[in-house]
Amino acid sequence: MGFNGQFFLKIIEWTDNMIVKEWCMYCGECAGVCPRNLIEVREISLNFNEKNCKECEICIQVCPVKALEKRDD
Amino acid sequence: MIETDILVIGAGPAGSTAAKHAAIEGASVILMDKKSEIGSPKRCAEGVSKEGLTKLGIEPSTRWVTREASGVRMVSPNGTAVNLTEDKVKLPEAGYILERKVFDKHMAMDAGRAGAKIMVKTLATGMRREDEQVVVTAESMGQELEIKAKIVIAADGPESRVGRWAGLRTSLKPKDMESCAQFEMAGVQMEEPDCIEFHFGSMSPGGYAWIFPKGDDIANVGLGVLTTITDKTAYQHLLEFVKSNPATKNAQPVELNIGGDPVGGLLKKKVTDNVLVTGDAAGMVNPLTGGGIISGMMGGRLAGQVAAEAVVNGDYSKKSLKIYEDLCEEELGESFKKYLKAKDYLLSLSDEELDKIAEAFRDSDFETINTAEMVKKLVKISPKALLKLGKLF
Numbered sequence: 263m264g265f266n267g268q269f270f271l272k273i274i275e276w277t278d279n280m281i282v283k284e285w286c287m288y289c290g291e292c293a294g295v296c297p298r299n300l301i302e303v304r305e306i307s308l309n310f311n312e313k314n315c316k317e318c319e320i321c322i323q324v325c326p327v328k329a330l331e332k333r334d335d
Numbered sequence: 336m337i338e339t340d341i342l343v344i345g346a347g348p349a350g351s352t353a354a355k356h357a358a359i360e361g362a363s364v365i366l367m368d369k370k371s372e373i374g375s376p377k378r379c380a381e382g383v384s385k386e387g388l389t390k391l392g393i394e395p396s397t398r399w400v401t402r403e404a405s406g407v408r409m410v411s412p413n414g415t416a417v418n419l420t421e422d423k424v425k426l427p428e429a430g431y432i433l434e435r436k437v438f439d440k441h442m443a444m445d446a447g448r449a450g451a452k453i454m455v456k457t458l459a460t461g462m463r464r465e466d467e468q469v470v471v472t473a474e475s476m477g478q479e480l481e482i483k484a485k486i487v488i489a490a491d492g493p494e495s496r497v498g499r500w501a502g503l504r505t506s507l508k509p510k511d512m513e514s515c516a517q518f519e520m521a522g523v524q525m526e527e528p529d530c531i532e533f534h535f536g537s538m539s540p541g542g543y544a545w546i547f548p549k550g551d552d553i554a555n556v557g558l559g560v561l562t563t564i565t566d567k568t569a570y571q572h573l574l575e576f577v578k579s580n581p582a583t584k585n586a587q588p589v590e591l592n593i594g595g596d597p598v599g600g601l602l603k604k605k606v607t608d609n610v611l612v613t614g615d616a617a618g619m620v621n622p623l624t625g626g627g628i629i630s631g632m633m634g635g636r637l638a639g640q641v642a643a644e645a646v647v648n649g650d651y652s653k654k655s656l657k658i659y660e661d662l663c664e665e666e667l668g669e670s671f672k673k674y675l676k677a678k679d680y681l682l683s684l685s686d687e688e689l690d691k692i693a694e695a696f697r698d699s700d701f702e703t704i705n706t707a708e709m710v711k712k713l714v715k716i717s718p719k720a721l722l723k724l725g726k727l728f
Contacts, residue, residue, distance in 0.1 A: 289378060290494025291514060291595030294507050299499040304458060305370050324562045326514045326569035326593040 279317075279333050280310045286329035292321035339365045340646045341639075342471055342484035343451070344459050344497050346373045349614025349631035349638075350490030351442035352391070356639030357488075358450035362646045365482060366443065366451045367473065369458040374439025378594035379628070380517065380547045380555050381438075382531055385430035387629030391636065399438040400431045401549040404531045411693035412536030412686040414581075418527060419701055427674075428626040429531055432547050432555070442632075462487070462500040467651065469501075469609045485651050486642045487610050490635060493595040495616030501607050505616055509563050511599025513542050513625055516569035517557025518577065518588035525554065525582050534558075534580070536686045540565040542625070544576050546583065556583050559596055559625055569593065596625045598678070600671050605663060606656040613638040619667060623674035623681070630667050637662045680723035691716050 286308060293301035293308075301321060302309040322330045343354040346368035354366040382404070388395060406420035407429050421429055447453050457475040464470075469487050473480045489497035489505075493512065498505035525532065525548055532546040541561025548554045558576055560569050570593065577583045602618040605611060613619065619634040620627035641659040645651050684692070695716050699709075714721045 287376070287591075287593050289594040290492060291512065291593075293494035293496065294492075294595050294597070295509055295512055297506055299496055299506065301494075302458075302460070302496070303369075303494050305456070320509055324509050324512060324514050324595065326516045326595075328568050328570075 279312055279315070281331040281333055282308050283329040283331065285327060287327065289326065291324050291326060292330060295320045295324050336470070337365070337480065337482045339363050339452075339482060339484050341365070341486045341488060341642050342367070342469075342482055343488040343490055343639075344471070345490035345492055345614070345616070346443045346446075346453065346455075347439060347490060347492060347614060347631065348442050348628050349616075349619065349635035350488065351439070351446045352632040352635035353488045353490060353613055353639035353642070354446035354451040355442070355449045356636045357643040358446065358639075360640060360643030360647075362643040364446070364451040365454060365484070366446050367454040367457040367459065368443075369456070371456045372436075372440075373443045373455060374436040376590075376592055377435035377439075378515070378592055379435065379596075380545050380557055380626075381433040381435050381549070381628075382428040382547050382626060383431050383433060383628045384427055387633075388431070391629070391632050395431060396441065399434050399441055401434050401553075402432050404429055404432055404529055404548060406527065406530040408527050408530040408532045409693070410532060410534045411689040412538070413690045415690060415693035415697055416526070417693055417696045417699070418530060420530075427621055428624045432531070432549050433628070434549075459491070459497060462497065464609070467609075485609065485646055486656075488635075488638050488642055489610060489612045489616050490614045490631075490638075491616050493597045493615045495612065498602075498610065498612040498616055501610040503602070503604055503607055503610070503612055505602060505612060507595075507597050507599060507618075510561060511597060511618075513559035513596040513598050514562050514569040515542075515557060515559040515592075515594050515596050515625075516573040517555055517592045518573065519549070519553065519590040519592070520556050520577075520583060520586040520588050521551075521553050522586040523548075523552050523554040523556065523582055524585065532582075534576070535681065535684075535689050538576050538579070539572055541682060544573075544580075546580075552586075554583075554586075556580075556586070557592070559598075596620060596627070598622045598625055600675050601663060601668050605660050606653055608653045609651045611638045611642060611656055611659055617663070619663070621674050622671055623678045633666050634663055637666065676724060680720060683719065683723065684717070688717055
């Protein structure tokens with residue numbers, strides 16, 4: 263795998279760090295505290311713009327039902 | 336491209352009220368909401384003051400009032416209760432307990448009847464400026480839309496993104512955002528079913544727990560916590576509260592609600608060119624009680640009126656919209672500052688202090704006691720009240 267392949271893999275890692283558990287209720291509290299406005303709350307999904315995430319993890323901290331998790335690897 | 340004078344994003348009570356008043360003033364208005372059902376799921380305890388509805392010119396309807404509450408019962412950690420009734424003390428959020436799912440829809444219907452065009456299941460995905468106007472991109476049932484508006488009113492709740500797209504700092508620090516969880520329950524056995532109940536103490540760190548009666552044995556049972564001072568989630572705290580409270584331990588849930596409540600006070604900068612922020616998105620929530628229905632609607636009305644006037648004048652600049660900030664400050668800001676102080680004091684109290692205060696006041700006749708006497712009594716038990724609340728009275 264050449265340089266491009268590694269780079270590609272890296273991007274996949276970066277954009278797949280946040281895990282939204284199935285019991286998420288899309289209340290949007292995480293979006294309200296995200297200092298970089300990176301979370302889009304839809305009616306029944308959450309979208310993270312992880313490219314610009316600085317991993318402050320405030321979103322994980324405030325969730326009323328612990329439905330957010332960061333993949334640790 | 337769809338064109339309109341005013342685009343309101345978010346059809347909660349604040350957004351619908353903004354849309355209604357902008358339409359009444361003659362502007363063309365679009366009101367959009369990302370949800371398929373306006374008002375659902377609810378995210379709050381559903382209490383409003385009668386006075387607030389009157390101020391807004393809204394006639395209570397049996398369709399959305401579940402019951403009247405004539406008083407407030409405040410309970411300390413050891414169960415000591417202090418009862419206040421509305422004829423004795425003016426109480427925010429005491430009056431009616433709503434059915435928000437119905438209420439929110441009716442407020443949106445009023446906006447529609449006033450002339451606003453309503454779009455449900457429509458999510459704003461971005462915003463850009465064009466020819467001194469704003470173009471909002473949106474998605475609705477798989478379709479990409481562009482809506483060009485002279486003014487956008489951001490009423491998109493505590494998770495507000497719209498204001499931030501416009502450069503306003505609507506994001507909240509965790510210490511200013513209560514993390515809330517609530518069950519609607521049946522089989523609740525309240526001691527005073529005519530009172531809304533507040534429970535204070537370490538079972539709800541940084542906030543309080545509530546029981547709001549909705550008629551018969553039904554009640555909203557919930558709490559708010561600050562996640563900066565507890566390791567448990569709001570939901571975990573709620574489970575413990577429900578289990579330990581005599582009124583709820585035999586009750587059964589039929590609905591779970593969660594959400595954030597912005598309790599840090601009014602957002603300072605609420606306008607910029609072409610954009611006004613209102614409701615929860617602008618921190619229009621009583622910082623002490625967390626109640627934001629009436630205050631959000633008050634703010635929404637101002638936003639709608641100011642925006643409509645700006646359309647008439649053909650000036651959508653920040654300067655022209657600035658009056659909105661002054662009006663909000665006048666209408667809400669002053670009282671919020673007092674409530675913030677009261678909250679700081681309340682949250683500084685230990686369980687023992689809360690019990691002592693409740694004990695001292697449980698038999699007070701609030702009809703005859705005046706404010707000065709009350710403060711004197713409070714300071715005797717809790718000297719720091721003088722420092723924390725001094726300027727309030």
